[in-house]
Amino acid sequence: MRYEGIVIRPPxxxxxxxxxxxxxxxxxKCTFCPTYKNKRFKIRPLEDVKADIKEAGSKYKVRRVFLADGDALIIPQKKLVPIFDDINKFISGVERIGLYGNAKSILKKTPEELKVLKEKGLGIIYMGLESGDIEVLNDIKKGMDTKKAIEAAKRVTDAKILLSVTILLGIGGKEDSKRHAIETGKVLSEMNPDFIGALTLMVVPGTPLYDDVEEGTFVVPDQMGFLEELYLILKNTEADNCFFTSNHASNYLPLRVRLPDQKDDALSLINNILEDERVDLLRPESTRGL
Ligand code: SF4
Structure with a gap:
């Protein structure tokens, strides 16, 4: 198996x-994201991927395969299908294949193409929404609007593929914090994903957002500000049957909430921490990470 540069995957x-x-x-281009700043985007040659699949199949038996890097769904269907076929042929035990897909790459696939991938094992797509507020999305250069995000979500769920959506607490800054949270809850309600994962902003040197913070044009919310966002997002999210988590290492308050059943309990918990300013119940700054 060959890996090049930093390789990330969902928790x-x-x-x-x-x-x-x-x-x-x-x-x-996202202003907050340091992950692939030093990596030029490239689709790996099919022959190299096929060789890795054969090698993996000779060594491992796995239930799940995740296709990295950042946006595997952008691979044209005629190249992606043989990858799925080879995984199914050479690696035994595979029950689910997952990948990252943004709104653009999801919408480039026709509903029929997504259904073909589903039949070949595509079980989950991880999509970064970050914010449901259109101004925030423009500011962070997400390259997507909320209409497209909702349309992409529908295409994924119509194909009966699980959808996991990531949102980012604090990405509206202190100034747009409340609007970012409320609009994010509203858009998540329309997307109605199977999973929502909240991360909390950590500003990384070398990113455009870091420069904004240094120049004072972007102010990061404080701990209680992040928590207020978490409260407002959850309050404004109406989902049928969704698992909401904030257990990524960047978060101050790890939560695992089944929506809608456990929503009120989660809101009460956050509210109590906010009212009593129980900073001691939050994850210490020193143990946060990306
Ligand atoms: S789409 Fe995702 S991986 Fe790509 S720059 Fe934005 S946050 Fe980073």
Whole structure:
């Protein structure tokens, strides 16, 4: 197996076989994101990927495979299908294949193409929404609007593929914090994903957002500000049957909430911490990480 540069995967893919099919991210412009800044986007040659699949199949038996890097769904269907076929042919035990897909790459696939991938094992797509507020999305150069995000979500769920959406607490800054949170809850309600994962902003040197913070044009919310956002997002999210988590290492308050059943309990918990300013119940700054 060959890996190039930093390889990331969602926390829930910790036990998966990671197969690198692209290098970097096809968008690579988000102002807060340091992940692939030094990696030029490239689709790996099919022959190299096929060789990795054969090698993996000779060594491992795995239930889950995750296709890295940033945006594997952007691979044209005629190249992506053989990758799925080879995984199914050479690696035994695979029950689910997952990948990252942004709104653009999801909408580039027709509903029929997504259904074909589903039949071949695509079980989950991880999509970064970050914010449901259009001004924030423009500010952070997400390259997507909320209408497209909702349309993409519908296409994924119509194909009966699980959808996991990531949002980012604090990405509106202190100034737009409340609007970012409320609008994010509203858009999540329309997307109605199976999973929502909240991360908390950590400003990384070398990113455009870091420069904004240094220049004073972007102010990061404080701990209680992040918590207020978490409260407002949850309050404004109406989902049928969704698992909401904030257990990523960047978060101050790890939560695992089944929506809608456990929503009120989670809101009460956050509210109590906010009212009593129980900073001691939050994850210490020193143990946060990306
Ligand atoms: S946040 Fe996602 S879409 Fe944006 S640059 Fe980073 S990897 Fe690419």
């Amino acid at each position: 829930s893919e910790a036990g998966s076989l990671i197969l690198q099919v692209t290098l970097g991210c096809s968008h690579n």
